[in-house]
Amino acid sequence: MSQLLWLIPGAPMLSALIIALLGGLLQRRHLAILATCAAAIAFLVVLLTWLAGAATSQPLQQTLYTWIAVGNWNPTIGFTLDRLALVMVSVVSGIGLLIHIYSITFMAEDNDQRRYYFFLNLFLAGMLILVLADNLLLLYLGWELVGLCSFALIGFWYREPMRASAGRKAFVTTRIGDMSLALGIFLLYSQFNDLSLSYLLANATAQWETGSQLATLTALLILGGAIGKSAQLPLQVWLPDAMAGPSPVSALIHAATMVTAGVYLIARTYPLFELAPHVQWSVAAIGTLTIVYGASAALAQNDFKRVLAYSTISQVGYMFLALGCGAYALALFHLVTHAFFKSLLFLAAGTVIHFSGNEHNIHNLGRLDNHSPLVRWTFLIGAASLAGFPLITAGFYSKEAILTATWSAPAGPLLWAFAAFGVLLTAVYIFRVYFIVFQGSRSNASTPSAPGSMTWPLLILALLSLIGGFVEFPVGWLAPHQWSVWLEDEFRLTVHPPLEIAYSLQFITSLLTLIGIGLALVLVRREQAGHYLTKIIFLRTGWGFDALYQTMLIQPYFSLARLLKATDALLIEGILHKMTHACLLLASACRRGVEHGVLDKSIAGLLAGFRFGYARLSATQNGLLSRYALMISMGAVFLLSYWLW
């Protein structure tokens, strides 16, 4: 089975190559089918590994070849499929396949499908390499590959300057995190002379003490990389603007998979974080702050997709919170359910926007009130799952588990309070959007129904958003805890608070969700009366982070550039040009002096000397035979007398 591992990232990679090189020969429709087939192959191989028992066996391992061989450093192209990677691979390839299918219809009108499917397949390959890599170098390759594809797909409609600049913003912002991750990798290599993940983690645990400086620094650098990719505070500014890309791209890259790469990275290197308790706690703190940040900013958005973007930031915050509390299995659980319901929400939103003539404003969309019932119901399911509607949705189980696990962490009650506030806000903002967009909607004859290839992904994701949570019931319930038991070998067990506290926490958060839905109804009434939430500029601009960075970083940078330009002009004009002129004058004076005074005379003297010598020597060559003979005889006599004497 492990012989087939290469096919998981290999199939999309090959298809991307074919599309890039031979795409011009294929018809548009065939491009879409080719790309979808590649995603399907990847997903089928993942299914095969499940069937072959990868879930219960030892990690599968395949080494394709040695990438670089320098001295005793031999990073390989090697894949490992353990349970953590299996979860990620299943989510990425599964959601990837659904979104490819959805794209067939969604992008059917677009003229640039070749570029779209090239980057979509390349993204899938990069993401699968990232999660399958068995060494940090290959992981970093995947990491950069998904960053590149994200940039290219955000700015997919690059002819509009806003979208192109959104792509650039995402690229530059995540670059800060990428650099931090690269530095972390360099640091690890300088300490252990190896980049293989299993070797590194085993040796770091053995050699470094808990709380040692090196461990703290390494964990901080890796955390920096994760923050950049996962859009956590303070590097979250790129994600809301990333909604400039096509909706399927937002669903795949900026909701389900790429933004959770940071969560995967921390879960993968969690022994390093356990060695640095302060850093681990700050992961939880960043996550908590981001939950409140994202949820509050999502409240005041008018753009359909921006609400979902802030919601993604906030939900990834829950995963970070879980990671920071040591509940790695639960972070992964929320990652999976979030991938289901968030891509469902994005696809539903994309369908609504697509069939309303690219209208993004929720109030305008609400006035259209002829949305298809399928979209309405699937969006409702996604929203309920996101809000964590008790008992019947996947989001409830994953979020509940995280919140309960938070209580026993250091400063747990405080973190819990913030996260629970986030739960309330989540329910408010998502149901605000639901009520505004779909409340007045009733199906009539003019209702456009979503065409075939868009329907199935919505239905499948809706189903998964409902039942995806039944693998892990909240602590204290007499129901299976499959998920945490299954991942026991990978991570240490999650610490739970005493049962009576757990029960009350679960009760409070469920209540908060219901209160939130009620609040949303009230708010929507007020908004329809003209009290728009978007008037709260602080929330609408995402706590003013963009303006802050504008004044703190971008303007000083431009000022510095202008200062340097002025200095440059001064230096070049005032000094360099004058110096050049003086040098020229000096040079011509020197040339005259040396050329006429020294060089000419000495050459003339040399020439005269040669002429003189030549004339003397020339006299001996007079053409007279007898003179030559005399010279030969004289020479012979001289030589003879010299030898004999």
Add this chain to the structure above:
Amino acid sequence: MIPLTHSLIIAALLFTLGLLIILLRRELLFILMGLEVMFNGAALTAIAAGQYWNNADGQVLTIFLMVVTAAELAVALILVWLAYEHFKVTQVNMLTQLKDDTRGEPP
């Protein structure tokens, strides 16, 4: 048995005589004759040395020398004849075509 000294004195006289002819005479043919005289002096030395050491090598060398001289003379006579054909001179001091031209610039 002629003593070695005598033979060598005669050979030296012949050689000097030939050399003097070459240096002093102007006629090309006489110069060739002078060359022959010098050859004979050298050949006489070889024969005398061979007799002195009871070795046939000297006589072998002389026969070889005569052959080479004959060949050389044949070539030299042709050259003299050609010089006469071209320049209509037989005097060696008229043949100064190889003289360097010092009046012009150095090559």
